[in-house]
Amino acid sequence: MPFPLLLALSLAPVSIASETRDLDFEYNWSAEAEAVPALSRRFRADAVRQRQAMNRMAVAEKKARREMGTSDWNGLQFSRSVETAGQSGKLLSLVTSTSSYTGGAHPNGRTSALLWDRKLSRETNYSALLLAGQRWDGALRLPFCVLLDRERAKRRGETVVNGEWPSQCPEMKELTIALADHDRNGRFDHADLTADSYVAGPYAEGPYEISLPITATMVQRLKPEFRASFEAQPPVQ
Structure with missing residues (x-):
């Protein structure tokens, strides 16, 4: 079994989560992604950015509601999950699913794909x-x-x-x-x-x-x- 696959087996998936009155936040990624140091750093930094952005949005949304005389507030929501779609000794394929609620009629969702070249240690595409x-x-x-x-x-x-x-x-x-x-x-x-x-x-x-x-x-x-x-x-x- 190639080394990257062995390393992935020794690691666990990562989950970063917090819940406050203003924001329900969750960000997680697979053990295979965590086994790649550059991806681990990338997702940890992105989790920080996304939580900060959502908190700023919550402050702005509450202010707008007060100015409109609306008192109802259930907070915002953000979740991002990075799952392994497949891997070989050369490539790691990840799919990211994101859902966010920013105060509108319903949450919004989107997906993206990330293909990692293990030999070159960089993102690529098919x-x-x-x-x-x-x-x-x-x-x-x-x-x-x-x-x-x-x-x-x-x-x-x-x-x-x-x-x-x-x-x-x-x-x-x-x-x-x-x-x-x-x-x-x-x-x-x-x-x-x-x-x-x-x-x-x-x-x-x-x-x-x-x-x-x-x-x-x-x-x-x-x-x-x-x-x-x-x-x-x-x-x-």
């Missing part, structure tokens, strides 16, 4: 793993659009007729794309695509999460040094 001139966009977007419409039809109870929002298929740049190892064998086998609330439908429908297999054709488009970190799957039927 496009940087591909051979020059190669892309995965076509291999991902078409099946994503098909499966998205199937899921939207279930949630809406009617067939989706493509057009403008909320029935269009989002562009790739609007989606969170994370490499995932579903069977946890140290090789990436899927790409998990997330359309956050409002991206593919109204808030009430929530986010849409579509998992797509990484096919043999997609693996062949990778640079040779990364191919061993992937495991080809049959295409979507």
Whole structure:
């Protein structure tokens, strides 16, 4: 077992939490992320920044409510969770889910992906793993659009007729794309695509999460040094 994986097993997930009348705050990340010193420092610093920003926002919100003559106050909320989507000896793939309530009608949520190159000790992205001139966009977007419409039809109870929002298929740049190892064998086998609330439908429908297999054709488009970190799957039927 590669050293980074052994180190991750010796560490525990990290959780930073506090609750006051003004702010319910939680920030946590996986043991695999904690095993990377640069990521550990990054998330700890971000937790401090986010808590300070939310506290400032709470002060401003309470002041605004007093000026409007409104006395109701239930405080604000912030939570961020960084989970491991998959890892190999070369790469660590993380997905961050953030939820915040800042005094509006409802909490707002969003996701993001982080791919870490263990050898170079820096953040990268899946496009940087591909051979020059190669892309995965076509291999991902078409099946994503098909499966998205199937899921939207279930949630809406009617067939989706493509057009403008909320029935269009989002562009790739609007989606969170994370490499995932579903069977946890140290090789990436899927790409998990997330359309956050409002991206593919109204808030009430929530986010849409579509998992797509990484096919043999997609693996062949990778640079040779990364191919061993992937495991080809049959295409979507």
